[in-house]
Amino acid sequence: MNIIDVVQYVQAMRDPAGLPFYPLVFQFLMVLTFALHIMFVNFVVGGITLALWGRMSGDPKALRLSKALARASTVNLSIAIVLAVAPLLFVQVIYDPFWYTANTMSAVWAMAFLIAVTAAFYCLYLFYLGGKKESRNGNPFWLVLALAAAGLAGYIIHSLTMEQLLADQWQDLVVKGLDVDTSGTVLAGFSLPRILHFIIPSFAISGIFLMIYAWYFRGRSDYPEDYIDFAARLGGWLALWATVAQAAVGVWWLISLPSKFNFLSNPFFLAGATSGLVLLGLLVAAKSDPIKWAPRAMGMAFVTLFLMSYAREALRSLYAEKVGYSIFDYKLNVDWGSTILFLATFLGGLVVLAYPAVVAYHAGKSDAPLTEEPAEGLGKVAYALTIIWFVVVAGLGIFISMKNGTLF
Amino acid sequence: MYPFWEVPHLTSGLIIAMIASFHILPSHLATGAFWFMAYIEGKAINDNRPELFAFLKRFSLFILVFCFVIGSLTGVGIWFSATVASPRAISGLIHNYVWGWATEWVFFLIEIATIYAYYYTFGKVPPRTHRRIGLIYAWGAWMSMVIITGILGFMLSSDKWIETGSFFDGFFNSTYWPQLAFRTAGMIAIASVYAIIVAASLEKGKVRYEIIRKAGAWGLCALAAGALFATWYLNALPDNSKELIFQDMIPPLKTMLHVAIGAAVAVAVYFLLFGVVRPQLACRSFGIVMMLVLLAGIGAGEGLREGCRRPYIINQYMYGNQVVARDLEAKKVKGEVEFFQEHGLTSRLLFFPDQLRIFPEEHLAKAGRIIALHQCGNCHTMDQKGIRPLPGLLANLGLEDAESIADFLDALGEYPFMPPFAANEDEKRATAAYLATLIPAGE
Numbered sequence: 001m002n003i004i005d006v007v008q009y010v011q012a013m014r015d016p017a018g019l020p021f022y023p024l025v026f027q028f029l030m031v032l033t034f035a036l037h038i039m040f041v042n043f044v045v046g047g048i049t050l051a052l053w054g055r056m057s058g059d060p061k062a063l064r065l066s067k068a069l070a071r072a073s074t075v076n077l078s079i080a081i082v083l084a085v086a087p088l089l090f091v092q093v094i095y096d097p098f099w100y101t102a103n104t105m106s107a108v109w110a111m112a113f114l115i116a117v118t119a120a121f122y123c124l125y126l127f128y129l130g131g132k133k134e135s136r137n138g139n140p141f142w143l144v145l146a147l148a149a150a151g152l153a154g155y156i157i158h159s160l161t162m163e164q165l166l167a168d169q170w171q172d173l174v175v176k177g178l179d180v181d182t183s184g185t186v187l188a189g190f191s192l193p194r195i196l197h198f199i200i201p202s203f204a205i206s207g208i209f210l211m212i213y214a215w216y217f218r219g220r221s222d223y224p225e226d227y228i229d230f231a232a233r234l235g236g237w238l239a240l241w242a243t244v245a246q247a248a249v250g251v252w253w254l255i256s257l258p259s260k261f262n263f264l265s266n267p268f269f270l271a272g273a274t275s276g277l278v279l280l281g282l283l284v285a286a287k288s289d290p291i292k293w294a295p296r297a298m299g300m301a302f303v304t305l306f307l308m309s310y311a312r313e314a315l316r317s318l319y320a321e322k323v324g325y326s327i328f329d330y331k332l333n334v335d336w337g338s339t340i341l342f343l344a345t346f347l348g349g350l351v352v353l354a355y356p357a358v359v360a361y362h363a364g365k366s367d368a369p370l371t372e373e374p375a376e377g378l379g380k381v382a383y384a385l386t387i388i389w390f391v392v393v394a395g396l397g398i399f400i401s402m403k404n405g406t407l408f
Numbered sequence: 409m410y411p412f413w414e415v416p417h418l419t420s421g422l423i424i425a426m427i428a429s430f431h432i433l434p435s436h437l438a439t440g441a442f443w444f445m446a447y448i449e450g451k452a453i454n455d456n457r458p459e460l461f462a463f464l465k466r467f468s469l470f471i472l473v474f475c476f477v478i479g480s481l482t483g484v485g486i487w488f489s490a491t492v493a494s495p496r497a498i499s500g501l502i503h504n505y506v507w508g509w510a511t512e513w514v515f516f517l518i519e520i521a522t523i524y525a526y527y528y529t530f531g532k533v534p535p536r537t538h539r540r541i542g543l544i545y546a547w548g549a550w551m552s553m554v555i556i557t558g559i560l561g562f563m564l565s566s567d568k569w570i571e572t573g574s575f576f577d578g579f580f581n582s583t584y585w586p587q588l589a590f591r592t593a594g595m596i597a598i599a600s601v602y603a604i605i606v607a608a609s610l611e612k613g614k615v616r617y618e619i620i621r622k623a624g625a626w627g628l629c630a631l632a633a634g635a636l637f638a639t640w641y642l643n644a645l646p647d648n649s650k651e652l653i654f655q656d657m658i659p660p661l662k663t664m665l666h667v668a669i670g671a672a673v674a675v676a677v678y679f680l681l682f683g684v685v686r687p688q689l690a691c692r693s694f695g696i697v698m699m700l701v702l703l704a705g706i707g708a709g710e711g712l713r714e715g716c717r718r719p720y721i722i723n724q725y726m727y728g729n730q731v732v733a734r735d736l737e738a739k740k741v742k743g744e745v746e747f748f749q750e751h752g753l754t755s756r757l758l759f760f761p762d763q764l765r766i767f768p769e770e771h772l773a774k775a776g777r778i779i780a781l782h783q784c785g786n787c788h789t790m791d792q793k794g795i796r797p798l799p800g801l802l803a804n805l806g807l808e809d810a811e812s813i814a815d816f817l818d819a820l821g822e823y824p825f826m827p828p829f830a831a832n833e834d835e836k837r838a839t840a841a842y843l844a845t846l847i848p849a850g851e
Binding site for chain 1: 409410411412413414415420423473476477478480481483484485487488489491492493495496498499500502503504505506507508509510511513514515516517518519520521522524525526528529531532533534536537540541543544547548551554565567568573574575576577579580581582584585644732736738739740741742751752754755756757758759760761762763764765766771774778781
């Protein structure tokens with residue numbers, strides 16, 4: 001008779017091909033790209049909520065801000081979707097037994113997640129379209145729907161993450177007596193302080209987003225000073241108090257964790273908490289002049305998100321250890337060629353990305369159309385890099401195909 | 409083995425196929441459209457024709473709000489659906505091609521940065537700056553195709569990789585180049601239909617007809633080149649795939665090929681008549697119909713690609729039921745068929761009732777259901793109707809009882825499109841007992 005327990009299972013389900021590079025690198029990239037992704041998710045959740053508040057309030061400045069945030073949130077949501085690809089990829093590399101188990105037992109919800117994100121984007125877009133003309137305002141009903149869809153998506157992904165941590169409960173969730181649940185409808189994991197720890201930063205990060213918005217558009221003739229001041233002060237206030245609330249929820253979450261994890265003394269947690277306190281201090285200082293402090297606040301907020309994401313990853317590894325799993329003893333089959341391909345593309349890609357960013361920055365800052373080409377040299381380099389990338393890869397491909405006899 | 413997700417009537421595999429086929433339309437459109445845009449924008453700048461910009465702005469908006477967003481979401485959707493339908497297969501691909509996908513992601517970032525910069529800087533930056541951003545998008549988007557084609561081709565023809573385990577040996581496989589060329593032609597054809605739809609919404613006049621005529625010519629050339637590349641592609645298929653298609657081993661594959669060819673011919677005639685010869689006749693609604701025809705052709709083409717690699721999901725390496733087919737010495741991977749036949753699939757099945765692990769006679773069919781789902785459920789529904797329904801298939805083979813089904817399971821690997829039954833004797837007996845309960849009475 002075959003008996004297998006969860007400890008044997010997570011080892012057996014590791015991919016037999018092993019990892020093509022060292023797990024620490026995948027872990028670092030996973031955390032870094034997740035932090036970038038979650039920052040934009042925070043922009044979206046806070047942005048939709050603030051847009052709804054602005055639409056419902058009678059204040060013309062709040063109404064104008066609502067329209068701006070609805071437009072920004074459509075862009076931010078599409079960026080969040082694209083940024084999600086990378087952490088989604090890396091988590092499957094190093095935590096595959098956990099990721100695939102949770103997703104297959106909750107398959108219907110994983111599919112519903114996609115529908116919810118799509119619905120959120122288009123509801124948001126419909127609101128934005130409704131208020132595109134200055135004389136009209138979008139129907140707030142679309143924002144309510146967008147928020148509900150985003151909330152559902154957040155709940156699903158939170159539960160899927162929790163399920164990955166609860167490996168010792170997997171069997172009971174799927175095997176019921178003599179029957180096995182193959183419906184894909186399990187949705188079991190939930191932790192209120194943990195999900196709040198994701199929701200509340202949305203308001204802190206969106207508050208800082210408003211500070212940056214005011215910092216960027218100040219000085220443009222079509223952005224009156226009182227409107228800029230309104231956005232900056234609202235942003236500063238929101239960022240400060242949401243960060244205070246976040247600290248309180250953080251303590252609650254900490255208390256709810258299994259005591260044997262000893263998470264309070266975990267260096268990753270300590271780094272994240274310290275960074276959060278520095279951010280709090282910075283936001284207190286920013287009260288007098290939120291615009292001046294905006295770039296620093298945004299920088300510190302990202303550092304905090306990154307360190308908190310690492311703390312979250314440290315927590316995940318503690319849960320994994322409960323079933324004898326560590327990413328650091330994964331079988332290795334190092335493939336230098338493809339690793340170099342990625343790293344070179346990533347570095348070159350940063351240069352290419354800088355070009356549209358610089359152009360958009362200058363175009364948005366100016367009242368009138370630009371007459372001089374901004375960053376022309378960078379543009380030529382960026383364009384050349386994309387072509388060089390293709391030439392190098394195609395050359396390599398033709399060489400390998402000829403060597404292997406797979407060209408024709 | 410991971411938990412199994414059973415989708416009544418459809419099978420989970422079909423869920424991936426549906427999302428993947430739909431993904432082709434927005435993703436190929438988003439990839440191809442900016443080449444046509446760059447061409448028109450070049451004309452607008454070089455010939456000093458600002459009236460063309462109205463078309464360009466309208467053209468790029470839909471790419472942004474539909475193609476890019478839906479393309480990204482359905483792209484992630486393919487991953488999610490593959491995760492829940494074939495977790496070991498997507499894991500196998502990711503553990504070999506993670507850096508390929510990560511590289512593609514860098515181009516996704518370039519795409520999103522440039523498409524937003526492009527759309528929101530219309531008329532706000534000098535024309536050459538604007539066109540350069542569009543061109544970077546066009547290259548970046550096509551690079552994502554250059555990369556993903558390597559992974560798609562690998563699933564169809566793993567070639568030298570099966571010996572070396574090397575990323576690039578699998579990536580630049582024998583179907584890579586023809587598939588890349590074919591997809592490139594396809595993306596231009598899709599973009600051309602879309603350009604006609606957008607241009608048909610402009611006011612009647614010289615600009616509208618000029619753009620429609622040019623789009624028709626682009627589309628016609630793309631389809632002509634696509635026909636050549638398709639021949640190359642079909643010729644480059646592995647021998648077992650060719651046999652499945654052309655020797656009628658799986659008749660629906662040939663039907664899919666005919667549907668794909670028929671759709672391409674219909675769209676080619678459309679490009680010629682409504683694009684090149686009589687652009688005045690082109691209208692939005694008929695353009696949308698032709699886009700749907702193209703979508704049907706794409707669905708058939710993708711179905712053909714998926715179907716002709718049977719019994720594998722990753723050519724020569726992993727069967728459709730997610731069992732590793734053979735040893736891969738280079739990565740110290742062991743084939744699993746013999747292991748499961750000796751030690752049993754249940755040795756890796758955590759999600760299996762412990763009471764059933766001794767295969768008690770009174771619950772044999774219950775145990776067999778789980779084994780059958782893992783062995784057959786990715787491709788076959790257990791319902792009476794649906795995708796490749798097992799009850800009907802077994803009845804058609806004249807199998808009437810558990811004994812004859814067990815003999816059939818023993819012989820499964822002899823069919824060129826079926827994986828061998830990878831389970832031990834007890835598990836086979838249980839599976840046969842379960843499958844016998846599915847056969848409709850009286851057949």
